Amino acid sequence: MTKQSTSQQPDDESTDPETRSRRYNWSRMDLDELVDVYWQDIAPKRYRDGFDEDRDVPTYNWLTEHGYSGIAYALREHHDLTPKQFFVNVVGLEDEDSDEWEWKVDHEATVNALDAYLTSIETRGGRAESTVETHRTRLAKWVRTYRELHGTDALLEPLSELDQQPQEIERCLAVLDVFDEVLSTDRSKLEYLHVARAWYAFVKRRKYAKYNPLSEAGEEFGWEANEPDPQALSASQVRRIYSEVDSPEAELLVVALASWGLRPSEVAALHVDQVVLDAEDPHLSFDDGERKNGPGEVTLLYGVDVVADRIDALSDRETWNGYLFPSRSSSTGHVSVSTVRRRFKQLADRAEVVVDGDTPTPKMGRRFWYSAYQEAVGEVLEGLEGVAEDQGSSSTEVVLRNYLSREQERRARRRRMYEKLEEAFEQ
Structure with missing residues (x-):
């Protein structure tokens, strides 16, 4: 978990002395780090407040009162998620009233291909449910960013003709340019690239596409995922x-x-x-x-x-x-x-x-x-x-x-x- 001495969110104040002594650089955290913040810091407070930290979704008011309002900003601006979607779909808390996921994508063939990919990595790939949900949220951000840039969410259409390959590669690189600007760490950028590239590889294997526009996209950017050695107990x-x-x-x-x-x-x-x-x-x-x-x-x-x-x-x-x-x-x-x-x-x-x-x-x-x-x-x-x-x-x-x-x-x-x-x- 990444912690910094100062917070980027001016409203991230709390009367809780323990939370006030910690300051999180929310905007620089990826989803895995935000999940760690929940289990290591937020969940124990939820437990002490009488909530079931495995099931009960924190409200925005509770997060604000305890000094965690910055997580809502980071989820909205950097991960295209509401707090409820994050706590239910990524952290894995239970919520009986949660709605089914909506891609908010108009192109039916693209939606079907997205759903087919997630089903495949869960059933055939043996991925954990939290991993599947992480892929889902990153693909949703990819599709929506593509639509904002190019005016369409019909991602499969240009993949059917090889003569469109150069233009489609440029369109996909434009999406990565946006991620390069809005995401804070190289690791986060590479994670989005990995998920999007895996989806394109899937639709190519399934013969919905004739090429993968991201197959060599990693060569275009100088992103490096330098990770510290994992800590072990002595x-x-x-x-x-x-x-x-x-x-x-x-x-x-x-x-x-x-x-x-x-x-x-x-x-x-x-x-x-x-x-x-x-x-x-x-x-x-x-x-x-x-x-x-x-x-x-x-x-x-x-x-x-x-x-x-x-x-x-x-x-x-x-x-x-x-x-x-x-x-x-x-x-x-x-x-x-x-x-x-x-x-x-x-x-x-x-x-x-x-x-x-x-x-x-x-x-x-x-x-x-x-x-x-x-x-x-x-x-x-x-x-x-x-x-x-x-x-x-x-x-x-x-x-x-x-x-x-x-x-x-x-x-x-x-x-x-x-x-x-x-x-x-x-x-």
Whole structure:
């Protein structure tokens, strides 16, 4: 989350001392950063005020009273969204009265192609609902900006004839020129380009278009997405957070994030059917394609006793639905991702753990796992340097492939990783 010392919005004042001490540069934040502001700063205040922060959409008056009126300006001017659309469609809060999305586009074929693309990335691409909604809002801004510049929202029509390609490329570059002027960061500009280019590629694959006018558009601009390295908790910080657990549920939450490397959404929806407590190879099992960027099985090197005890305790409940973090009030039967975030942050607050001036998020626990795993692999390779020298090889990777069997390599890697986890979790 990006925070600045001064705010660009003159009306962003509050009688709340905590909010008054923070100033947000709303106009420089992309949608992901605005979502972080909600879960890290706004949601806890909503909870303290008696609202359900997973469901209740903040009103403009509430946002203004608590010093967040600047978010409405940023959403309107930079993301073409109302606060309600943002909280419902992007953050994922529930609103029974919310209307169905309207593209406000007159060209029916273009609307159908936009809807078909979103359906495809959700059903075939396995994208999360929040990701689909982000694509939807960026495509809507693309279409409306195109219409304002060129007087039409029939985006498919010029794509049917190759002789129109040079002119259409220029029209699309003109849209990007507008984004270059109104969006504050290169990363935001590249995100809009990526989504629009992906849609054009989709309609070309589906034979609604003969070319993609944005296929080489990235070469026209000097946009760079220089991102800081993702922050990870250290072993000592994990240990301090773990020392604050006050229930079996809290203990399992920290173990699942930092010792198994699960995503917050995977922790929230963890089910007993996924847990395989085989003595030789305890692991979690995920359905094919369920994890976009991870294996279908997650080895449980640490915390087997924690999850086993949790299952035993829940099994005694007559109405248990099988989720390891069950919820009676949720329609899904398990706690929400925001509940995982809130509980982890509460533990981190009690442990007085701070990363870059902020309370760490659950993702930082997952990043600890990745950081520890990379270190473990590196240490295994370092241990083979002597063998490589004796073999006359300049590469420990070659020795790893030729000197150790796959099973020996696996045992060595797991042994090192267990030592890393033991360092973090042993009190």
